[in-house]
Amino acid sequence: MxxxxxxxxxxxxxxxxxxxxxxxxxxxxxxxxxxxxxxxxxxxxxxxxxxxxxxxxxxxxxxxxxxxxxxxxxxxxxxxxxxxxxxxxxxxxxxxxxxxxxxxxxxxxxxxxxxxDLPAHIKGDFPEWLSGEFDRAFGACAVAEGEALARRAPLDLRVNTLKATREKVLKALEKYGAEATLLSPVGIRIPAPQGGKRAPNVEAETAHGKGWFEVQDEGSQLAALLAGARPRLQVLDLCAGAGGKSLAFAASMQNTGQVYAYDSEKTQLRPIFERLKRAGARNVQVMDAGDAAGLDALSDRFDLVFVDAPCSGSGTWRRRPDAKWRLSPENVAARLEDQKSVLQMAAKMVKPGGRMVYVTCSILPQENSEQVRWFCAEHEGFTPINYVDEWQQQLGSDAPVSSTGDNVGLQLTPARHGTDGFYISILSRNT
Structure with a gap:
């Protein structure tokens, strides 16, 4: 043409x-x-x-x-x-x-x-009705954050350490300009295509067929790493979806312990089986979708409960730009109720001394820090963990500064961190 x-x-x-x-x-x-x-x-x-x-x-x-x-x-x-x-x-x-x-x-x-002198929502290319949330989240940086969310996203990959090293995958994908990610120690980034060029189909590569890597945004990788899924732990991936985080946990746990992958939707879970086989992940048990009774039977069992909560998806607008124009106040209100429901469910699954990790792919405070505050007020036995200390322990490097300006939760954004918009909060169950 x-x-x-x-x-x-x-x-x-x-x-x-x-x-x-x-x-x-x-x-x-x-x-x-x-x-x-x-x-x-x-x-x-x-x-x-x-x-x-x-x-x-x-x-x-x-x-x-x-x-x-x-x-x-x-x-x-x-x-x-x-x-x-x-x-x-x-x-x-x-x-x-x-x-x-x-x-x-x-x-x-x-x-x-x-x-x-244009309004922030025009220069930053976000819906006008979200201007208040952008101002609360970013203040004077609202336009810059909106502009970053309006650019093409790079292609991020997570190296599957059960089968390969980062150096091995970098060499296999060097023809695409692959480079190591700045924050994730197991991440690889292929720059966003410019002009009329298209992103490479890396899933057609032999290295992917061998299970050397999975497509996963760096922010998502960091959420999985910060969770602290160590060998021999009992882990619940409560909103597992297609299994990206479960695969990451299996690698961090070196195929020991047990990861339970659960989701309420069968169609969300369906791709996980092929991915587990390709990755060589042997410690993941996929639960029947929507089996609430089976889930309840595991109450108070888990060292780690990971909650990748349903959300507005505002942090993924680089990849799904039409979603920001379809989003409505009613959609956000519904997601807030979903988040409260899944947090209530997750609280029952954490054993005393265990932890829960709450994650969204959102940049809206009402879905993130405000939900954590609500949860802690409702559940006095849970306490937020300083993410800076946890970062140093889990990743062995200096933690990035959260756009929230505090250490209760880590808000990652494209403008500040080069990732999708992710919020990560780690909560310890004390009683």
Missing amino acids: RPGARIQAAIEVMTDVIERHRPASVALADWGRSHRFAGSGDRAAIGNLVYDALRRRNSIAWKMGSDSARALIVGAAPEAMGVTAADVIALADGSTHSISPLSELEQAGLDRPLSD
């Missing part, structure tokens, strides 16, 4: 996303199925256009003077395709399958700089 035709195709997909309120991934997949002639490079370029437009939806709409599908895609095109504004104007030649010529207003919008 010619570049102009790719822009036009992206407009069609974005129209589907906006008018039918569909996830971008679904709209892109449907477009691909109905346009079989488009190659993998075409589909990747169209996806870059759509996702970059969604990442910077507010700022592009302001520059272009419109939030229509056409305006958003045209406004995203220079950066998304790695070309100049003049190139985009030239590509819009109205030829067959290509985008029609740009109006004078559209051409002017491509070169319009953002004003210094």
Whole structure:
């Protein structure tokens, strides 16, 4: 496909996303199925256009003077395709399958700089109704944090130390520019693709088939490491999902002790079995999804209960940019109730002297530090552990500074730490 035709195709997909309120991934997949002639490079370029437009939806709409599908895609095109504004104007030649010529207003919008006095939610590309939460979370840094959440994310991998070393995996993936992560001692990072380039399919690599690594954001790796899953412990991964944290625990525990992987949804747990086999993880017991009675039978048993709580997903907006525009106050309110419910469940599973680790992929205080305060007020036997001390003990290095400004919980963000937005709080059960 010619570049102009790719822009036009992206407009069609974005129209589907906006008018039918569909996830971008679904709209892109449907477009691909109905346009079989488009190659993998075409589909990747169209996806870059759509996702970059969604990442910077507010700022592009302001520059272009419109939030229509056409305006958003045209406004995203220079950066998304790695070309100049003049190139985009030239590509819009109205030829067959290509985008029609740009109006004078559209051409002017491509070169319009953002004003210094714009509201934070426009410059930072986050929903206006979340302005208060961003201000509470980041203060004067709200725009910078929003901008970081609106950039493409790198591809992070966790080395499976049951089968490989970081040096071994780095060598296997050196053709992709792989480098060691700054904070996780078992992490590898492949830089985000620029312009119209696509991210490599590392799961097609022989090294992945051998179980040498798993795709996992560095922030998620750090949450698993901070949990302190040592050999011979009894561990419950309460919201296990596809099993990424359970796999990390198995490696940290050197295949000793026992990890129980539980989730309320069967579809979430289904991928875990193949992943466990590939990774060589032998100490993970997958519980029947939704078996609350079986879970209750294990009360007061666990040295460590890991709660990767359901949340807004605001920390993952780099990877799922359409999610931030679908998020609503009602969604957040529902997640807050879910978090309280799962925390109540987790409290019963921790044995005296054990610990619970509460984690979200969110940057919203009401889902993070405020939930921890609520929980501790409801359960006097639990006390927060200073994450700085725990970091030094578990990772053997100096801990990064949390964006919360305290040591009760660690808030990781793309702007400050280069990770997805993750909140990690470690709670000790004293009685």
